[in-house]
Amino acid sequence: MSAASLGTVRALPSSTWRTARWLVGNTLGILAVVAPLMLVLGVGVAPATMAYFGVQAPASLWSFAVEQAPGVFTLVIAAMTISQLATHLAFGMTRRSYAAAVVLSVVAIALLLALLVPLGYVLEAAHFRAYGWAHEAPDSLALALLTSVLRTAVWGLAGALTAAIWYRFGGFAGVVALPLTAIYPIVSAGMWIERADALGAPEAAMLVGLIALLGVAYAAVVAGIAVRARTA
Amino acid sequence: MTGFGVELRDVSVRFGATVALGGVTAAFLPGAISGLLGRNGSGKTTLLSTIAAFRRPSGGSVRVDGEAPWENPRVLAGIALVREAGDVPDVRVGEVLRYGAAMRSTWSGEVAERLLARFDLPRRKRVEHLSRGQRGALAAVVGIASRAPLTLLDEVTLGMDAPARYACYDELLADYLAHPRTVVLASHLIEEVDRLLEHVIVLDRGRVLVADEADALRARGVRVSGEAERVDAFVGDARVLRRETLGRSAVVTLYGDLGSDARARAREKEIEMHPLPLQDLFVDLTDRPGSADRPGGAR
């Protein structure tokens, strides 16, 4: 009713979609620095250093590089998004749409980072060939990409959840929740995943379930957050 | 009528043992500019945070445009709560405006650009590098350009210098005249916002002390002076806020209706009557000697 009298009212896409786009957009700048850096260090500098010292590299260095790095990066990014909740509410949107947007943006960032995985293996294979080393890449690069998406999303949501618990329940609860950030290493150890870059179907299903669980828990914690007063 | 109205019934907010709001029943009228006045720690911020669903009340009910605002997408889309330093993304000033345009269907890019120029805000500077006054100005830009049916401004002008504050009031009024909406101005700079207000709610220690039309409030606060005995007889049982004596004469500040024949009676008894400016009335209403430390800090 009243909105009509306030002048032009534009139809906007859902606030979840708009916010997710904003969150991912804000990360693009730092991604543009981090992604090439990972490639240069993991595929370029690391093998070159080993070759310089005359050390024979294992079958793949890249498989180590991509095992945890994208996850830890996403964890930090996702944990920091909690500072945007007050802004989101101040611009007239719900906690629900915020939680959904954060989950969506974590998956999107995980996907962007996962695109590096096959690219890295291809470049690494070429680099290893130059030294005459044997190189071993996963049988299916597509599966490696999917594995990376799931793994990174678990890391990211664990970070978002821990930060939300800290924000809602205070510092002590935040410290207690800290082990949550290590949920991927804990779970993957329990699953006896031998090759972390190529999951079987049961493990993938478990990770998908874990992502859903973390997402729901995150939404539940965010749903009850009272925005703190500023101490400015 | 345009804009969202607000109805509060017995709203309370507790932080542990601290009572920030102790049963507030009040209304902000749709389409009006209302003042939410109170000393620091009186509960203004808590009340606005509750209306904007920044937090849930411990008890009572909040209705905005007839519905509970908590996690209500339609109602929330019409509310803009602007706190002193502003809740804006920590990006460049120009990008804050893009965020506003992306997130608010009622956003006016035109107004935002004009105000940015008027407050001389550096478009390329990051929000975290702005001075306090500039952050306040940016918050005001966001608050006005949002054109939300319910615009809640919580001490937005606090960090600004006087010219910026008056520019802010002028721009708010001008845009309000062009696009009427419900505005709540929380402030303790009453003298400055006085002329903008149609309705006033005074909070004191988490309770509503006075809620009235601004003009009625101005008419009710009266300072009466004259010969002490005559003044006391004239005042009768009206609510006396302050009484000072100087020799045989007395100056009494009171709040309430003295009746339509008050002027005639005053003249007869050689008593002088002056209406009280809102600021003075506020000070007298909320001042309690020895009440310097009070429960419930700003939350």
Next chain:
Amino acid sequence: MFHGRDPIYVQIADRIRADVVEGTLREGEQVMSTNQYAATYRINPATAAKAFAELVADGVLVKQRGIGMFVSDGARERLLAARRARYFDDVLAPALTEARRIGIDGDELVERVRAALARDDAAASAAPADPVPTEPARTEVGA
């Protein structure tokens, strides 16, 4: 702009009345709209509206739906009459009370008033006709 003593709407109404009496606003002339008034004087439009409502009730302004507010016919004369009626209570009575209080006797007062009126009459006949006739008030005081 506005002083803090009276409610702003009272001050606005008083100013418009003064403008009508002094001829700055002529009968039949349109006055500013509520919003124009609010924007010009930087006040809440409801406050301006309240002043206009009071003036309409007093017959100083007439509202023409969809067009605006106009100074009503005979407004100036009505305002002058009301002012004259109040003159004795609001202006003369306190002056006399004060005179009594400080011991000016009645004869001296009357003497002074006559002298002042004579001086004004002489000045008026020397100068061109006064656009604002104030004779009725004078004759009543003099009588």
